[in-house]
Amino acid sequence: MSTQSACRIALGLIYVRNQAQNGFSRAEENQGEGGAGERPPWSWLVAQAAKSSPLGPHVRRCVRAWLMPAFGTEGREAVQDFVPHLPPTVDEQLRALVTEIDRADRVVELLEQCLDDLSAAQARGGHYFTSRDLVRLMVEAVAPQNGDRVLDPVCGSAGLLAEAERYVRERTGLQPNLMLTGRDLHADTLQIARLNLAARGIRADLGAPTDSLSRPVDDPYDIVMANPPFNLSDWSVDRPLGDDPRWAGTVPPRDNANHAWMLHIAHALGPQGRASVLMADGAATGLRPSEQRIRERLVREDLVECVIALPPGLFPHVRIPCCLWLLNRDKSPHRGWGSADRRKEVLFVNARSAYEITSGSRQRRLAADGADRILRTLAAWRGAPTEQGGAAARYGDESGWCTSMSTAAVATAGYVLLPVTHALEPADEHVAARERVEELKWELYDKFEESYALEQDLRRILDGLDEL
Structure with a gap:
């Protein structure tokens, strides 16, 4: 499973756990015991993680059911795209993830780490x-x-x-x-x-x-x-x-x-x-x-x-x-x-x-x-x-x-x-020279980025000429 897919699943699980902690009614939770309710509660998913049976389908079902209201007008297709397929080979990682999220005292810290990882993967x-x-x-x-x-x-x-x-x-x-x-x-x-x-x-x-x-x-x-x-x-x-x-x-x-x-x-x-x-x-x-x-x-x-x-x-x-x-x-x-x-x-x-x-x-x-x-x-x-x-x-x-x-x-x-x-530094030839080299290095990186952008633009123009 890719880093992006793993982070999306983790985000979904954190969301489910937080919703359960922030006012999810006991009556609805009881309805979900054993997986019968429309939105299986977090406690039910934690219980499934403790069993030896495949966990992926339960995680997908639980996260998708909870995301439907969160995504609102985007609908079922958006939720299905967000939650990746979970093969049996990732069951152990899923069990560890559900257990870790359930035990965490500060879920927001897990959430922020997950966003950092996802950002790095998408950068x-x-x-x-x-x-x-x-x-x-x-x-x-x-x-x-x-x-x-x-x-x-x-x-x-x-x-x-x-x-x-x-x-x-x-x-x-x-x-x-x-x-x-x-x-x-x-x-x-x-x-x-x-x-x-x-x-x-x-x-x-x-x-x-x-x-x-x-x-x-x-x-x-x-x-x-x-x-x-x-x-x-x-x-x-x-x-x-x-x-x-x-x-x-x-x-x-x-x-x-x-x-x-x-x-x-x-x-x-x-x-x-x-x-x-x-x-x-x-x-x-x-x-x-x-x-x-x-x-x-x-x-x-x-x-x-x-x-x-x-x-x-x-x-x-x-x-x-x-x-x-x-x-x-x-x-x-x-x-x-x-x-x-x-x-x-x-x-x-x-x-x-x-x-x-x-x-x-x-x-x-x-x-x-x-x-x-x-x-x-x-x-x-x-x-x-x-x-x-x-x-x-x-x-x-x-x-x-x-x-x-x-x-x-x-x-x-x-x-x-x-x-x-x-905001200039005091006159110091050694410091000034070192900082000028650093400044020139980053200016050169900037020019590399501009050059790459210009090359991409030129390629698009040339490709367009081929189509004429």
């Missing part, structure tokens, strides 16, 4: 999910408040929506009253998102598979968070129209969706809306006139709050270095943001070195103290306390880490928004 196809270290940073950087309307236009496994719910719940001590909306182009990814949220008892509007870039959102949102695919080419079947309210005279290039995502998200923000968006470095430095005009528009409209240069190598499937962009419709002092007036200012944070190596591998991740330092810097710049009831720290530029610039100064710099250009 080559571009359907990876945002890692937990980045999810935490993206959510805490925009600090959603109870009652907010929250959107993820490319939601993947819905990790950002789940984290927004957790963030508000931990700070209020109450069941959050958030209006969560997620959209994604891929039906199978939406299935994962539904299970992830349902297993945690979170409600959200995920809708049908949707290409978010095809049209503007209908309603404004308080919070938008997104990790769109980097440097997506041919994102629009037709040339983007100039009368689209998202573009407003700054039509994004058709061969790269980075700036289309930025304008789409900016258009979705309400009067005090905030956004956190992961973007390839090229979005901050692109030299094409269309890209420069879009960055100029975002700065002139005072939408750019902060750009954070993240450590390279955080995504194992792609070598492109990236930044976290924070957009904000209102940088004046107000509740939920801070006491500092940061209108016509932009904060740049150079967190390139804020990483650690994952134990037992060479994979990089954002260091916990690095994420904390970013959030402390943001809080001080906004004039917000880092802890509830605490006092706000005093902000100051730190050489090599952060600098606050006026939008006029950003304009003078040619609207280049890459933090490493502005």
